[in-house]
Amino acid sequence: MADVVAGKMAALEPLIERYQNQLFAYAARVLNDREKAADIFQETFLRVFQKRHTYRLGAPFRPWVYRICLNLCRDEFRRQKRGASVDLEERREVRDPGPGPAERTFRQNLSEQVRAAVTGLPEKQQKVFILVHYQGLSYPEVAEVLEIPVGTVKSRMFHASKRLADELQELRAEI
Structure with missing residues:
Protein backbone atom coordinates (compact mmCIF):
# COMPACT_ATOMS: atom_id res chain seq x y z
CA MET A 1 0.00 0.00 0.00
CA GLY A 83 -35.08 7.68 -8.00
CA ALA A 84 -37.58 5.01 -8.88
CA SER A 85 -37.50 2.08 -6.49
CA VAL A 86 -36.67 -1.27 -8.01
CA ASP A 87 -38.56 -4.37 -6.93
CA LEU A 88 -36.24 -6.83 -5.19
CA GLU A 89 -37.78 -9.69 -7.17
CA GLU A 90 -36.43 -8.13 -10.38
CA ARG A 91 -32.90 -8.14 -8.99
CA ARG A 92 -32.41 -11.84 -8.22
CA GLU A 93 -29.03 -13.22 -9.18
CA VAL A 94 -28.68 -16.19 -11.49
CA ARG A 95 -28.09 -19.47 -9.66
CA ASP A 96 -26.24 -22.57 -10.82
CA PRO A 97 -28.61 -25.36 -11.84
CA GLY A 98 -28.97 -28.24 -9.35
CA PRO A 99 -29.06 -31.94 -10.12
CA GLY A 100 -32.71 -31.83 -11.18
CA PRO A 101 -35.80 -29.61 -11.34
CA ALA A 102 -37.15 -30.66 -7.93
CA GLU A 103 -33.78 -30.22 -6.20
CA ARG A 104 -33.19 -26.93 -8.01
CA THR A 105 -36.60 -25.63 -6.93
CA PHE A 106 -36.01 -26.75 -3.34
CA ARG A 107 -32.59 -25.10 -3.19
CA GLN A 108 -33.88 -21.93 -4.80
CA ASN A 109 -36.76 -21.67 -2.33
CA LEU A 110 -34.45 -22.38 0.60
CA SER A 111 -31.92 -19.82 -0.61
CA GLU A 112 -34.63 -17.20 -1.08
CA GLN A 113 -36.04 -17.86 2.39
CA VAL A 114 -32.62 -17.55 4.00
CA ARG A 115 -31.89 -14.40 1.97
CA ALA A 116 -35.28 -12.99 2.99
CA ALA A 117 -34.53 -13.76 6.64
CA VAL A 118 -31.15 -11.98 6.41
CA THR A 119 -32.74 -9.09 4.49
CA GLY A 120 -35.41 -8.88 7.20
CA LEU A 121 -32.85 -8.20 9.90
CA PRO A 122 -32.62 -4.64 11.18
CA GLU A 123 -30.10 -2.76 9.03
CA LYS A 124 -27.40 -2.53 11.70
CA GLN A 125 -27.60 -6.25 12.49
CA GLN A 126 -27.71 -7.12 8.79
CA LYS A 127 -24.50 -5.21 8.03
CA VAL A 128 -22.63 -6.93 10.86
CA PHE A 129 -23.99 -10.36 9.90
CA ILE A 130 -23.01 -9.99 6.23
CA LEU A 131 -19.51 -8.74 7.05
CA VAL A 132 -18.88 -11.59 9.50
CA HIS A 133 -20.59 -14.56 7.84
CA TYR A 134 -20.40 -13.78 4.14
CA GLN A 135 -17.21 -11.73 3.99
CA GLY A 136 -15.27 -13.45 6.75
CA LEU A 137 -14.20 -10.31 8.59
CA SER A 138 -13.22 -10.62 12.24
CA TYR A 139 -15.14 -8.73 14.91
CA PRO A 140 -12.35 -6.12 15.28
CA GLU A 141 -12.29 -5.63 11.49
CA VAL A 142 -16.08 -5.19 11.41
CA ALA A 143 -15.80 -2.72 14.28
CA GLU A 144 -13.27 -0.70 12.31
CA VAL A 145 -15.30 -0.82 9.07
CA LEU A 146 -18.52 0.28 10.78
CA GLU A 147 -16.75 2.58 13.26
CA ILE A 148 -18.40 0.97 16.29
CA PRO A 149 -16.99 -0.75 19.40
CA VAL A 150 -16.22 -4.49 19.22
CA GLY A 151 -18.77 -5.07 21.99
CA THR A 152 -21.46 -3.56 19.77
CA VAL A 153 -20.43 -5.89 16.95
CA LYS A 154 -20.76 -8.87 19.30
CA SER A 155 -24.15 -7.69 20.53
CA ARG A 156 -25.50 -7.15 17.02
CA MET A 157 -24.19 -10.57 15.93
CA PHE A 158 -25.84 -12.22 18.91
CA HIS A 159 -29.20 -10.58 18.23
CA ALA A 160 -28.98 -11.21 14.47
CA SER A 161 -28.11 -14.88 15.00
CA LYS A 162 -30.91 -15.32 17.53
CA ARG A 163 -33.44 -13.67 15.25
CA LEU A 164 -32.34 -15.74 12.24
CA ALA A 165 -32.43 -18.94 14.30
CA ASP A 166 -35.99 -18.16 15.39
CA GLU A 167 -37.13 -17.36 11.85
CA LEU A 168 -35.37 -20.31 10.28
CA GLN A 169 -36.72 -22.66 12.97
CA GLU A 170 -40.11 -22.21 11.31
CA LEU A 171 -38.49 -23.14 8.00
CA ARG A 172 -37.00 -26.31 9.53
CA ALA A 173 -40.45 -27.32 10.75
CA GLU A 174 -41.78 -27.04 7.18
CA ILE A 175 -39.00 -29.26 5.79
Whole structure:
Protein backbone atom coordinates (compact mmCIF):
# COMPACT_ATOMS: atom_id res chain seq x y z
CA MET A 1 0.00 0.00 0.00
CA ALA A 2 3.00 2.29 0.49
CA ASP A 3 3.51 2.40 -3.30
CA VAL A 4 -0.14 3.32 -3.84
CA VAL A 5 0.15 6.10 -1.25
CA ALA A 6 3.22 7.29 -3.16
CA GLY A 7 1.03 7.59 -6.28
CA LYS A 8 2.05 4.45 -8.17
CA MET A 9 -1.11 3.36 -9.98
CA ALA A 10 0.43 0.00 -10.97
CA ALA A 11 0.64 -0.94 -7.28
CA LEU A 12 -3.17 -1.12 -7.20
CA GLU A 13 -3.24 -4.20 -9.44
CA PRO A 14 -2.23 -6.76 -6.78
CA LEU A 15 -4.72 -5.23 -4.34
CA ILE A 16 -7.51 -5.40 -6.91
CA GLU A 17 -6.69 -9.04 -7.65
CA ARG A 18 -6.56 -9.92 -3.96
CA TYR A 19 -9.86 -8.27 -2.99
CA GLN A 20 -11.81 -8.59 -6.24
CA ASN A 21 -13.98 -11.58 -5.32
CA GLN A 22 -14.53 -10.52 -1.71
CA LEU A 23 -15.55 -6.93 -2.43
CA PHE A 24 -17.69 -7.81 -5.42
CA ALA A 25 -19.53 -10.48 -3.39
CA TYR A 26 -20.00 -8.02 -0.52
CA ALA A 27 -21.43 -5.30 -2.76
CA ALA A 28 -23.65 -7.84 -4.55
CA ARG A 29 -25.06 -9.05 -1.23
CA VAL A 30 -25.61 -5.56 0.11
CA LEU A 31 -27.15 -4.19 -3.10
CA ASN A 32 -28.70 -7.45 -4.35
CA ASP A 33 -27.73 -6.33 -7.86
CA ARG A 34 -24.70 -7.79 -9.64
CA GLU A 35 -24.41 -5.00 -12.23
CA LYS A 36 -24.41 -2.26 -9.62
CA ALA A 37 -22.03 -4.34 -7.51
CA ALA A 38 -19.57 -4.42 -10.42
CA ASP A 39 -19.79 -0.64 -10.69
CA ILE A 40 -19.32 -0.24 -6.93
CA PHE A 41 -16.30 -2.56 -7.00
CA GLN A 42 -14.63 -0.48 -9.71
CA GLU A 43 -15.51 2.75 -7.95
CA THR A 44 -14.07 1.36 -4.71
CA PHE A 45 -10.59 1.05 -6.17
CA LEU A 46 -10.87 4.38 -7.92
CA ARG A 47 -11.60 5.87 -4.49
CA VAL A 48 -8.74 3.90 -2.93
CA PHE A 49 -6.39 5.69 -5.30
CA GLN A 50 -8.10 9.07 -4.94
CA LYS A 51 -8.15 8.87 -1.13
CA ARG A 52 -4.78 7.17 -0.71
CA HIS A 53 -3.51 10.14 1.30
CA THR A 54 -6.09 9.32 4.03
CA TYR A 55 -4.76 5.78 4.51
CA ARG A 56 -2.57 5.38 7.60
CA LEU A 57 0.53 3.41 6.61
CA GLY A 58 0.80 0.34 8.81
CA ALA A 59 -2.95 0.19 9.46
CA PRO A 60 -4.84 -2.86 8.17
CA PHE A 61 -5.91 -2.33 4.56
CA ARG A 62 -8.90 -4.70 4.57
CA PRO A 63 -11.17 -2.74 6.96
CA TRP A 64 -10.27 0.51 5.19
CA VAL A 65 -11.22 -0.79 1.74
CA TYR A 66 -14.42 -2.40 3.08
CA ARG A 67 -15.35 0.94 4.64
CA ILE A 68 -14.97 2.63 1.25
CA CYS A 69 -17.09 -0.08 -0.39
CA LEU A 70 -19.77 0.20 2.31
CA ASN A 71 -19.94 3.98 1.91
CA LEU A 72 -20.36 3.59 -1.86
CA CYS A 73 -23.16 1.06 -1.29
CA ARG A 74 -24.85 3.55 1.05
CA ASP A 75 -24.54 6.24 -1.61
CA GLU A 76 -26.15 3.88 -4.12
CA PHE A 77 -29.06 3.22 -1.73
CA ARG A 78 -29.57 6.97 -1.37
CA ARG A 79 -29.63 7.37 -5.16
CA GLN A 80 -32.16 4.56 -5.42
CA LYS A 81 -34.38 6.16 -2.78
CA ARG A 82 -34.37 9.43 -4.71
CA GLY A 83 -35.08 7.68 -8.00
CA ALA A 84 -37.58 5.01 -8.88
CA SER A 85 -37.50 2.08 -6.49
CA VAL A 86 -36.67 -1.27 -8.01
CA ASP A 87 -38.56 -4.37 -6.93
CA LEU A 88 -36.24 -6.83 -5.19
CA GLU A 89 -37.78 -9.69 -7.17
CA GLU A 90 -36.43 -8.13 -10.38
CA ARG A 91 -32.90 -8.14 -8.99
CA ARG A 92 -32.41 -11.84 -8.22
CA GLU A 93 -29.03 -13.22 -9.18
CA VAL A 94 -28.68 -16.19 -11.49
CA ARG A 95 -28.09 -19.47 -9.66
CA ASP A 96 -26.24 -22.57 -10.82
CA PRO A 97 -28.61 -25.36 -11.84
CA GLY A 98 -28.97 -28.24 -9.35
CA PRO A 99 -29.06 -31.94 -10.12
CA GLY A 100 -32.71 -31.83 -11.18
CA PRO A 101 -35.80 -29.61 -11.34
CA ALA A 102 -37.15 -30.66 -7.93
CA GLU A 103 -33.78 -30.22 -6.20
CA ARG A 104 -33.19 -26.93 -8.01
CA THR A 105 -36.60 -25.63 -6.93
CA PHE A 106 -36.01 -26.75 -3.34
CA ARG A 107 -32.59 -25.10 -3.19
CA GLN A 108 -33.88 -21.93 -4.80
CA ASN A 109 -36.76 -21.67 -2.33
CA LEU A 110 -34.45 -22.38 0.60
CA SER A 111 -31.92 -19.82 -0.61
CA GLU A 112 -34.63 -17.20 -1.08
CA GLN A 113 -36.04 -17.86 2.39
CA VAL A 114 -32.62 -17.55 4.00
CA ARG A 115 -31.89 -14.40 1.97
CA ALA A 116 -35.28 -12.99 2.99
CA ALA A 117 -34.53 -13.76 6.64
CA VAL A 118 -31.15 -11.98 6.41
CA THR A 119 -32.74 -9.09 4.49
CA GLY A 120 -35.41 -8.88 7.20
CA LEU A 121 -32.85 -8.20 9.90
CA PRO A 122 -32.62 -4.64 11.18
CA GLU A 123 -30.10 -2.76 9.03
CA LYS A 124 -27.40 -2.53 11.70
CA GLN A 125 -27.60 -6.25 12.49
CA GLN A 126 -27.71 -7.12 8.79
CA LYS A 127 -24.50 -5.21 8.03
CA VAL A 128 -22.63 -6.93 10.86
CA PHE A 129 -23.99 -10.36 9.90
CA ILE A 130 -23.01 -9.99 6.23
CA LEU A 131 -19.51 -8.74 7.05
CA VAL A 132 -18.88 -11.59 9.50
CA HIS A 133 -20.59 -14.56 7.84
CA TYR A 134 -20.40 -13.78 4.14
CA GLN A 135 -17.21 -11.73 3.99
CA GLY A 136 -15.27 -13.45 6.75
CA LEU A 137 -14.20 -10.31 8.59
CA SER A 138 -13.22 -10.62 12.24
CA TYR A 139 -15.14 -8.73 14.91
CA PRO A 140 -12.35 -6.12 15.28
CA GLU A 141 -12.29 -5.63 11.49
CA VAL A 142 -16.08 -5.19 11.41
CA ALA A 143 -15.80 -2.72 14.28
CA GLU A 144 -13.27 -0.70 12.31
CA VAL A 145 -15.30 -0.82 9.07
CA LEU A 146 -18.52 0.28 10.78
CA GLU A 147 -16.75 2.58 13.26
CA ILE A 148 -18.40 0.97 16.29
CA PRO A 149 -16.99 -0.75 19.40
CA VAL A 150 -16.22 -4.49 19.22
CA GLY A 151 -18.77 -5.07 21.99
CA THR A 152 -21.46 -3.56 19.77
CA VAL A 153 -20.43 -5.89 16.95
CA LYS A 154 -20.76 -8.87 19.30
CA SER A 155 -24.15 -7.69 20.53
CA ARG A 156 -25.50 -7.15 17.02
CA MET A 157 -24.19 -10.57 15.93
CA PHE A 158 -25.84 -12.22 18.91
CA HIS A 159 -29.20 -10.58 18.23
CA ALA A 160 -28.98 -11.21 14.47
CA SER A 161 -28.11 -14.88 15.00
CA LYS A 162 -30.91 -15.32 17.53
CA ARG A 163 -33.44 -13.67 15.25
CA LEU A 164 -32.34 -15.74 12.24
CA ALA A 165 -32.43 -18.94 14.30
CA ASP A 166 -35.99 -18.16 15.39
CA GLU A 167 -37.13 -17.36 11.85
CA LEU A 168 -35.37 -20.31 10.28
CA GLN A 169 -36.72 -22.66 12.97
CA GLU A 170 -40.11 -22.21 11.31
CA LEU A 171 -38.49 -23.14 8.00
CA ARG A 172 -37.00 -26.31 9.53
CA ALA A 173 -40.45 -27.32 10.75
CA GLU A 174 -41.78 -27.04 7.18
CA ILE A 175 -39.00 -29.26 5.79
